[in-house]
Amino acid sequence: QVQLVESGGGLVQAGGSLRLSCAASGRSLSSYGMGWFRQSPGQEREFVAAINWSGGITDYADSVKGRFTISRDNAKNTAYLQMNRLKPEDTAVYYCAADPSQYGRRLAVVYDYWGQGTQVTVSS
Numbered sequence: 001q002v003q004l005v006e007s008g009g010g011l012v013q014a015g016g017s018l019r020l021s022c023a024a025s026g027r028s029l030s031s032y033g034m035g036w037f038r039q040s041p042g043q044e045r046e047f048v049a050a051i052n053w054s055g056g057i058t059d060y061a062d063s064v065k066g067r068f069t070i071s072r073d074n075a076k077n078t079a080y081l082q083m084n085r086l087k088p089e090d091t092a093v094y095y096c097a098a099d100p101s102q103y104g105r106r107l108a109v110v111y112d113y114w115g116q117g118t119q120v121t122v123s124s
Contacts, residue, residue, distance in 0.1 A: 001026050002024060002025070002026040002027050002029070002098065002112075002113045003024070003025045003026050003113075003115075004022055004023070004024050004096050004097070004098065004113055004114060004115035004116075005022070005023050005024075005025070005115055005116070006020060006021065006022050006094065006095065006096050006115040006116065006117060006118040007020070007021050007023070007118060008020040008021050008118060009094060009118030009119045009120045010119075010120070010121070011121045011122075011123065012086055012120075012121070012122055012123070013122070013123050014086060014087055014088055014122055014123065014124050015085060015086065016086050016122070017082070017083060017084045017085075017086065018083045018086065018120060019080060019081070019082050019083070020036070020080065020081040020082075020083065020094055020096075020118060020120075021078055021079075021080055022034070022036075022078060022079040022080070022081075022096030022115055023076075023077065023078045024077045024078065024079075024098070024113075025077070028074075028077060029074075029077055029098050029113075030053060030074040030077070031053050031102055032053060032098040032099055032100055032102065032112075033050060033051065033052050033053055033098070033099035033100075033101055033102050033103045033104030033105065034050065034051050034070070034072055034079040034096065034097070034098055034099065034104055035047065035048075035049065035050040035051075035096070035097045035098075035099055035104050035105070035106075035108075035111060036048040036049045036050070036070060036079075036081045036094060036095070036096055036097075037094070037095045037096075037097060037108055038090075038092035038093065038094045038095065038120075039092055039093050039095070039117075040091065040092040040093075043092075045095070045108055046061065047061050047106040047107075047108070048060070048061055048064055048068065048081070048094070049061065049064065049068055049069075049070040049081060050070065050099070050103075050104030050105060050106065051070045051071065051072055051079065051104045052102060052103050052104050053074075053102040053103075053104075055071060055072050055074075057103070057104070058070050058104075059104060059106065063089075064083075064090075067083065067084050067085045067086075068081060068082065068083050068084070069081070069082040069084075070082075079096055081094070081096075083120070086120075086122045087122060088122045088123065088124045089122075090120060090122050091120060091121050091122050092119075092120060093117040093118065093119050093120075094117060094118050094119075094120050095114055095115055095116075095117045096114075096115045097111035097112075097113060097114045097115070098111060098112055098113040099111050099112070100112050
């Protein structure tokens with residue numbers, strides 16, 4: 001049974017930074033693509049960033065490009081999302097997920113495993 005556990009969320013002022021972590025247990029996810037998604041109240045879950053199995057290919061939503069950085073450490077079975085220059089519109093529950101295709105795709109439906117989410121709140 002694979003478990004993904006996010007951490008690092010919290011309350012931060014606009015312009016600040018947070019680093020989210022996604023720790024996997026139960027099996028190695030080194031062959032999986034990893035993705036981060038977010039969901040605000042009343043909104044659909046949206047793609048934020050993804051990374052392929054090796055970490056050599058990344059993809060970002062336009063809304064976060066240049067501010068967020070996704071990375072992974074396969075030795076630690078952990079993925080990260082560094083979020084800089086945060087804006088109030090970044091407020092959401094952030095989820096990490098594992099994509100069996102190795103690539104890290106934008107469609108939430110293709111992801112096999114999901115974490116429980118971590119709240120990020122950005123005050124203005």
